C-alpha cells in the first residue's frame with residue numbers, strides 16, 4: 202500500500218457511496234475526505250442529497266439502501282435545523298443527556314456557559330427562543346467532545362441577526378474544540394464565513410471542491426476574494442450571479458494569478474475529473 206504523504210490523514214473517508222430510496226438514486230458514487238479539525242461546508246441545491254449524505258455518515262439512514270465505504274470517528278455528534286430538545290427535561294438535563302460519570306453535571310454547566318446560557322440551566326426548552334434552543338443543542342453536542350460534528354442546516358430556521366450571532370459562536374467553539382465539522386447549508390455566505398472548504402453536491406456526486414481560505418479580516422484583498430468565491434459558488438449552484446459574464450476568481454486575481462499573493466491559489470479550486478473544465482487549470 203502506498204504511504205500516505207499528506208500531513209494529516211482524513212478522519213472521515215467516504216468512498217463510492219451510493220444511496221437510493223426505492224428506485225430513486227440519490228447518491229451516485231460520492232467520495233469525500235475530511236481532515237482532523239477541518240471545517241467543510243456541504244452545498245447543493247434542494248434535493249441534491251445533502252441530508253442523505255449527512256445521515257449516512259451519522260448512520261441514521263436506515264430507510265435508504267446502497268453501498269460504499271464510510272469511515273467516521275466513533276465520537277460524533279449531530280445537530281439538525283430544529284434543536285430536538287426533550288420538552289420534559291430542563292436545559293441542564295438536556296445537555297447532560299447520555300453523559301455519565303460524576304463529572305457530567307460540571308461538564309454540562311461548562312458547556313452551557315460556553316454558549317452563554319449558563320443562567321438558563323433551570324429553564325424549560327419551551328421558555329427559550331429558537332436561537333437559544335439551538336445553542337443548547339450545540340452545547341449538548343460539544344459536551345461530548347466529538348471528533349466530528351455533523352450539522353444539517355442548523356441555522357436555517359433562525360432570523361438573520363440570530364444567524365450572524367450563531368456564526369460567531371460556532372467559530373469560537375470550533376476554534377476551542379477543534380472537531381472536524383461537516384456543515385450542510387444552502388447559504389453561500391455562511392459557507393465562506395465559516396468553512397475551510399466547500400463541497401458542492403449535484404446529481405448525487407461531488408461536482409466541485411472549493412478552498413475557502415481567505416486572508417484575515419482587515420486585509421484589503423479579503424473583500425475581493427470573498428466576492429470571487431461567492432460568485433464561483435453561486436455559479437456552481439446554478440443560481441443568481443452565475444453565467445458566462447460573471448466575474449470569476451481569475452478576473453479578481455488578474456489574468457495571471459500570482460502565486461502566493463492570494464489566498465486562493467492555482468489548483469485549490471478544482472472540478473472533479475470528468476466534469477470538464479478546471480479552474481486555474
Ligand SMILES: Nc1ncnc2c1ncn2[C@@H]1O[C@H](COP(=O)(O)OP(=O)(O)O)[C@@H](O)[C@H]1O
Nearest residue numbers: 222227245246247248249250251252253254264
Ligand atoms: N426517507 C426518504 N424516503 C424517500 N425519499 C427520500 C427520503 N429522504 C430523502 N429522499 C429523497 O432523496 C432526495 C434527496 O433528499 P435530501 O438528501 O433530503 O436532499 P437535500 O438535503 O439536499 O435537500 C430527494 O429527492 C428526497 O425526496
Ligand SMILES: [Mg+2]
Nearest residue numbers: 251252253353
Ligand atoms: Mg436537507
